[in-house]
Amino acid sequence: MDKEKLSAREQALLDEARREAAARKAAPASPSAGAQAVEQPKPAPSAAERLAQLMEDERAETLNRKSKMRRYGLGISGAILALFALWVLRASRRR
Numbered sequence: 001m002d003k004e005k006l007s008a009r010e011q012a013l014l015d016e017a018r019r020e021a022a023a024r025k026a027a028p029a030s031p032s033a034g035a036q037a038v039e040q041p042k043p044a045p046s047a048a049e050r051l052a053q054l055m056e057d058e059r060a061e062t063l064n065r066k067s068k069m070r071r072y073g074l075g076i077s078g079a080i081l082a083l084f085a086l087w088v089l090r091a092s093r094r095r
Helices: 008-026 031-038 049-095
Strands: none
Touching: none
């Protein structure tokens, strides 16, 4: 960036940001700041928790599958019934 193109306010903000960055590099990270930046590793779930999660996932998948079967099952059954009705009408007109 050209310094001529920056306004006085922008230049002041840029200088302040540079000072903060230099201060962060020079000062060692405090324990509280480091703790916030680094997440604590989560403990491994127990067998019971894994089983509960697995059962919940299976239940959700089953509900999805059932709703799909209901949605498509009625449509397919209706289509088969309509084809049968058309076949019966066509067969009865031939005679």
